Amino acid sequence: MRYLILGVTQARDETGAPLSIGGARLRALLVALALRAGGPAAAAVPDLVDEVWGDDPPRDAPAALQALVARLRRALGARDSIRADPAGGYRLAVADRDDVDLHRFTRLARAGARELAAGDPAAATTLRTALGLWHGPALADLPEPARTAHAASAEAHRATALRDRIEAELRGGGADPAALLHEIETLIRQHPYDERLRAQQLRVLRAAGRPADALDAYEHTRRALAEGLGTDPGPELAALHAELLRPPPPRAPEGNLRPRLTSFVGREPELGSLRADLPRHRLITLTGPGGSGKTRLAEHAAAAHPEPAWLVELARLDHPDAVPDAVLSALGMRETVLVAREKTVPEDPTALLLEHCAHRAPTLLVLDNCEHVIGAAAELAERLLTHCPGIRILATSREPLGVPGESVRPVEPLPPAPAHRLFADRGAAARPGFAPADDPDAVAEICA
Template identity: 75%
Template structure:
């Protein structure tokens, strides 16, 4: 008996070393759980009553997304222990079994896809400008659409942002009375003011809005559309530079009658619509306001308006 025990000791140490190495791989993620299962299965075949090995097999199956197989493996383990040793599974295996029987947690709520909403009126022309903006946004992180009021900067920016892969957030600055309100307007557009009210115990009421924005955006990918920056241009520029410096996943598309003057800014001047698209836009809006309207009834007036 002593010789038998002495001969079995190296094999037991080898099995324990293999088990520890496989468990370390499973915990660290160095090897996928599915790739570890054949090796664990071979060890279980050699040592069918090793409950630590059986527990490792259950964890690997669960981690591989195969909970039904993990439950079946527990039933085999329970049967083998009962028939071979006349015992029941120990506390570790029973706890794992209970964990496997729990329903999976609900998936996390989907991240909002921004606040851009489809407009009720058609978008006419601007195909070349849309293509140019898509190219601009692929190359640089701050693009400013410049042009006179009424030239269509906002609509073009919205369409360009909606075509981007990350969520787009429109921040309307035209109603602001002073530049100090710019960070708060971005907070509101992102829905963070409402979240702060819900979690006021975690967020001080006097927390700096720029700091809150940086904390929120630091590890997110999003596109901010800062619309109508011209009357708060200094504040908009300061916020844009702060976000672009501290939040690598943030891009900004601004509309303004003048540049922001931020390092790395790319300017995209917007000219008035050419006559053809301008006439189509006028006809479309006029027909919506007065059904049956035909622009050819007074082409000279249409040309003068457009």
């Protein structure tokens, strides 16, 4: 059996089907018993009389209560659903306190609060589940003043869980900002002096890229608190206001990968493997013959990597000494090198590169076509990895670099099916109406 008292009172059997609980006093008795279900003490007769009849108790209250208990047992379909306690009073029989939605809500809300405090991303789901148990005002069928006395704690706990859920979604970043803002502002209209809600409003506006609106909302908050309570905003709101007044830091470069004009076909397994391996290895080299697709595979893997990626094209270099300059140029450091060379004592471009990258935020370098300058590329890669902890390298080459810690990934020719897909895609792009089926033998030979 399950008992729902967070709204209009309901009882459901083991299949989930609702049972008919007719009559206001019958529902009030069920609420009063469910409140204490699974607890250490039975519901005392005087308490039940007060909560069911309020200020108008029957003349023989214990007998009237006993008759009402008998009616409720029949409605629930089992005599042992409500048990008389030897010490006096009655107990609602439950297998677990979670059989009463109020007690399940309380447990989940507390668990969600603990998860939120620990930074556990599961907090939002736990709190949504808890709040989903509500289907109206708590203990709606309990008459006054008993309802107010018992429901106050549940409603306060609900309000806290709601704020916690908003906080969890704010931290998780997956919620729709517009929907979250609408919900927060609806709550603010009900609780205009709640500073936690006001702070959440500012944070949502800031996250949505609306700093001017966030500053305006802060000013409304400041006036509301001053006029309504005679106080200034607390530390959290004041700190948020100070952050909003500071200019945003300049955005770090996000790499130099260029969008490609053609599709990427047939390397799904290799791409998935690279995406999994890049966070674990600081140097991965894709090897294979020319034209096998190493560069495109490296570019797509780098584009999906969370760190900024910089492509260094080495194929056009005609001398190994040009490798450090090529990396500096790709990183936008060419002017630094030129200025350095105008000094009385010219600086080594490798030294400049190491100095620039030593304290750089995590960065992925894609060294493409290393085979033309394999020795210089290997030497520079080893020095960067040794002296620059934030640097990660994805290289393409016809042969491994031979650097300690290198993880080599051979890139094999495309299997027939994706090779045919690639050929068909490129053919259609070059000649509208192209159909590989018109000459399947020629297509098979070319793909092979």
